Amino acid sequence: MGERDLSVVVFGATGVTGRRVAAYLAERAGEAGAAWAAAGRDAAKLERVLGEVGVTAPETIVADVGDPASLAEMASRTRVVLNLVGPYTLYGEPVIEACIANGAHYVDLTGEMPFVRRMIDAFDDRAKAAGIKVIHTSGFEALPADLAILLAAETARERWGEDLDEVDLEVATQAPAGRLGLADVVSGGTLQGTAEVLGAEGAEESSDPALLIDDPEAAAEVRGRSPISLAPRLNGRGDAIAPMTPAAFINPPVVQRTAALLAAEQGDPVRPFRYREGVAISGSPATLPLRYGAAAALGGSQAAFRALSRTRPAVRNRLADVLRRVLPSSGFGPSGDRLGEWTWQVAVDAHTSGGHYVRVAVDAHGHPGYLATARILGEVGLLLAEDGVTPERAGLLTPAAALGTKHLDRFERAGVRFSLSS
Numbered sequence: 439m440g441e442r443d444l445s446v447v448v449f450g451a452t453g454v455t456g457r458r459v460a461a462y463l464a465e466r467a468g469e470a471g472a473a474w475a476a477a478g479r480d481a482a483k484l485e486r487v488l489g490e491v492g493v494t495a496p497e498t499i500v501a502d503v504g505d506p507a508s509l510a511e512m513a514s515r516t517r518v519v520l521n522l523v524g525p526y527t528l529y530g531e532p533v534i535e536a537c538i539a540n541g542a543h544y545v546d547l548t549g550e551m552p553f554v555r556r557m558i559d560a561f562d563d564r565a566k567a568a569g570i571k572v573i574h575t576s577g578f579e580a581l582p583a584d585l586a587i588l589l590a591a592e593t594a595r596e597r598w599g600e601d602l603d604e605v606d607l608e609v610a611t612q613a614p615a616g617r618l619g620l621a622d623v624v625s626g627g628t629l630q631g632t633a634e635v636l637g638a639e640g641a642e643e644s645s646d647p648a649l650l651i652d653d654p655e656a657a658a659e660v661r662g663r664s665p666i667s668l669a670p671r672l673n674g675r676g677d678a679i680a681p682m683t684p685a686a687f688i689n690p691p692v693v694q695r696t697a698a699l700l701a702a703e704q705g706d707p708v709r710p711f712r713y714r715e716g717v718a719i720s721g722s723p724a725t726l727p728l729r730y731g732a733a734a735a736l737g738g739s740q741a742a743f744r745a746l747s748r749t750r751p752a753v754r755n756r757l758a759d760v761l762r763r764v765l766p767s768s769g770f771g772p773s774g775d776r777l778g779e780w781t782w783q784v785a786v787d788a789h790t791s792g793g794h795y796v797r798v799a800v801d802a803h804g805h806p807g808y809l810a811t812a813r814i815l816g817e818v819g820l821l822l823a824e825d826g827v828t829p830e831r832a833g834l835l836t837p838a839a840a841l842g843t844k845h846l847d848r849f850e851r852a853g854v855r856f857s858l859s860s
């Protein structure tokens with residue numbers, strides 16, 4: 439990567455999430471010594487939206503997914519493009535193409551897993567040859583889980599020379615007091631992304647925990663050892679455990695890909711761990727039946743999505759069309775000061791092949807999907823823009839394979855603290 443005048447570009451800075459990534463960089467880039475720019479397809483809208491959220495971008499760039507020359511121009515000026523232009527199934531590929539061709543690392547927030555598989559097949563070799571990192575799923579899904587599990591795996595290796603055998607991950611969230619509506623929880627961009635997954639080529643594979651494993655034998659082992667369960671359960675501490683929300687199909691293939699990529703790099707066979715995750719719904723003992731029922735309902739809706747994703751393409755496509763029309767679209771989503779009032783935790787309990795135990799905790803503040811995610815992504819951009827901070831790897835990487843664990847403390851700037859607690 440030669441000399442460039444920008445470290446990080448936020449593309450899609452007018453979106454519900456993009457404007458918050460811009461806000462994070464406006465605060466942080468100066469002290470990190472990074473030059474950044476906000477990019478979007480409409481200069482006037484960029485100025486208006488950023489003005490509304492009190493952000494002054496040092497520079498704005500006009501680029502449109504439908505105009506490859508504008509993408510090439512943007513990518514050739516910067517070390518890192520943070521891509522917030524979704525749904526990625528529709529808009530992601532030309533941006534990746536431009537980044538690889540013009541020497542910029544690429545990062546996005548997609549949870550559209552068939553798209554991720556398609557991009558690995560299309561671009562992994564070229565990205566490796568160009569020394570470029572392409573990183574999907576770099577928000578709440580799936581960066582905290584991926585990095586926390588890598589920290590547990592590295593700790594087990596260092597302490598006992600053992601691999602992880604079983605990993606349990608639990609998320610707990612505390613929302614601000616008061617009633618929450620749909621717009622407080624999820625954005626139109628994310629909901630439209632769900633419709634695109636249903637309509638996408640390969641939708642039937644969207645719930646495969648081994649979707650991102652390249653080697654067919656290793657993929658079969660992952661499927662056998664670690665299927666994705668949507669059933670509600672109890673954790674023995676009085677919590678009902680629901681499947682990961684909004685989707686149980688994102689973290690599992692990512693964390694299994696990280697383990698497979700790192701095993702392949704070491705020349706080791708892939709020995710997949712059994713991975714189980716969920717969201718803890720806590721409350722008083724008297725409310726347990728209600729909470730268990732809620733966990734079952736959340737699992738039921740995801741099971742319905744999985745069943746629909748496996749129907750014939752003609753049926754799925756019709757459903758996707760209906761969803762595109764009825765679901766909220768771009769611009770809908772969490773807003774306002776209360777985003778800062780959310781807190782959340784991730785706990786990873788890992789057992790090794792030799793019976794040892796490691797626990798990694800993540801403590802965070804800020805709405806997981808739309809504030810913490812934006813700050814995390816901003817910090818990822820700053821890390822990638824610095825020389826010698828992230829591992830030398832290139833290609834279509836997971837967040838953990840791309841970033842490593844040496845600089846986890848940097849995420850404290852984004853309100854996310856990783857710690858090894860036993």
Ligand SMILES: NC(=O)c1ccc[n+]([C@@H]2O[C@H](COP(=O)([O-])OP(=O)(O)OC[C@H]3O[C@@H](n4cnc5c(N)ncnc54)[C@H](OP(=O)(O)O)[C@@H]3O)[C@@H](O)[C@H]2O)c1
Nearest residue numbers: 450452453454455503523524547577578579625627628768
């Ligand atoms: N996994 C996670 O943790 C997580 C969390 C948050 C978001 N996400 C994902 O991030 C993506 C963005 O979400 P969001 O809610 O911020 O979406 P959004 O509000 O709809 O923003 C979409 C952005 O894309 C831009 N855009 C659309 N078409 C474009 C084109 N042809 N050229 C250039 N820009 C274009 C829009 O620009 P205009 O304003 O000009 O229309 C806007 O800036 C979604 O795919 C969502 O699923 C994931």
